[in-house]
Amino acid sequence: MINEEIDASTLADSQKPIAEFRNVSKRFGSVLAASGLNLKITKGEFLSFLGPSGCGKTTALRMLAGFEAASEGDVLLDGEVVNGLDAHHRPVNMVFQHYALFPHMTVAQNIGYGLKQRRPRLPKSLITEKVGKALDVVRLGGYENRRIWEMSGGQQQRVALARAIINEPKLLLLDEPMAALDRKLRKEMQIELQNLQRQLGITFVLVTHDQEEALSMSDRICVMKDGKIVQVGSPQELYDRPSNRYVAGFVGTSNFFDGKVTRIAGTRASVLLENGVEVEGSSVSQVSVAQSVCISVRPEQIKLHRKGEGANVKVLNRIFLGEHTEYLVKHETLGEFFVLSPRQSELNDGPFNTGDVLFASWEASAALVLDSN
């Protein structure tokens, strides 16, 4: 796994990025929607912009599409600055949030729209042939003459996808494409999108606020907050080595305990928690002595047992989730936190019920010392 990551990163360095943000900012009146974006998008990767609404992720996408021009900095496509280039001159295509299919055209007319705009004109027979192939790719063969309103939500999304990929864009931009689908369909489409991306080799850039979606589909995730990029990395990197509390909280869930750094030894740091207990954790980002930090521990990395060492906690709530059980436990001074126990640990130790007093412990390596912001 680690070897693979290194290979990917050296490959990225040797390749020219297909798209790039160089110190890009975007202002809408007095509102700074994006500021100081620096990002290289590698050819063939699946990159997601992840963040809550209003974090600037859609603005970033729209600057790639050409719907918004950067107020400052440069946007590059395939090595060329495209700041002033209109959307219709850019070799990128977008799948819109509500698909934006043309209601007055058939499925085939929608999909062939991009090819029809080419000058010199492409022969009709070629467009028909390509439309047929694109429909096969999204598994909608034979639906050429359907009207848009005769298609279900999932089918409409495939039409939107086919309409974009038929043009073989350098970037395929996806603006929260699953938002309008129900949960089951969303899972299906996520798998389908991933397969499609591998099959076509087109660079995908996805915008989403759904961390699960970003984690399951992306090669890399760019976490954004308040118009700024907070951290860029593979899903595992973000999960295992978040750069601050925001990322740890947004990518997966975590328990946070506030404190101050007392000692630093290599990648280890000692933190004096607010309850007066000093704990050790691993610092994945730069911290200094006396800095206000928080200790982040993922719920699944906390172990509960009836006997042994650890902090004394009381079970407040138990939610059985099948292969896991989620407990809300309370420590006298640390407060409440979540624990996710695998089925096996309950089978060994017997079920932990509400009101039970247990011991909670975690490995020092599981406790991450993070910047509080």
Next chain:
Amino acid sequence: MRIYALSVYLFLYIPIGVIALFSFNAGRNASQLQGLSTKWYGVALSNPFVMDALMTSLTVALTAAFLATVFGTMAAVALQGISGPVRKMFDLLIYVAVMIPGIVIGIATLIGLITVFDQLNPLIAAVWPDGATPPKLNMGMGSLIAAHTMFLMALVIIIVRARLAGMDRSLTEASSDLYATPFGTFRQVTLPLIFPAVLAGFLLSFTFSFDDFIIAFFVAGSETTLPIYVFSSIRRGVTPEINAIGTMVLAVSLVLLVAAQILLRRGARSAR
């Protein structure tokens, strides 16, 4: 309350009903029904003055409605692209243009055009080659069409704007994302989607221009439109012929208004 409302409607529509009824009068007395006949329709349609006036009205209405529709649609689409105080100002001015009484538009256009013509005519005469008679700008068909186009344009803008506002903006974005030029987007996406409103705007404009008396009265010059003809012949007494003309104008107007309404409704439905 019901009786009150009913009497208001009766007061409004009985005179119109009477005109329609008396247009079928067999006798020549306009206040006494002497059997039913369609002969006055024949008389009206074979009267060369009526036919002349009708031709003038149709020419003016068709041209003005066409120009107003083209310019109004262009303006509506352009206004969609701007925002802020400029747009607010335009919106306000357009609504004001629709609200301004016809008589004010008539007088203002008349004075404006006369002033311009008085300045231009000597200039044209001065630069015209010797020997040839210079053309003289005057009130007439041109000023009629111009005045009608002006106030109908505001109407078209309002109708088309309403439709544009209901259109998903991402549709035009999708079109430009798929390499269509701005004009290509207008031709292939925007126009087909707003077409019901554009057509309704044309029909309403045609009706308003065809029916207009007040503005035409000021700027027609020596031209006679159908409403002007009706007005001037009424001074010689109301005949069933006038009733017949009135009824025909009413029928045409109603048909066009209903058609415009149907278009707007249908358009609003398919825009969703």
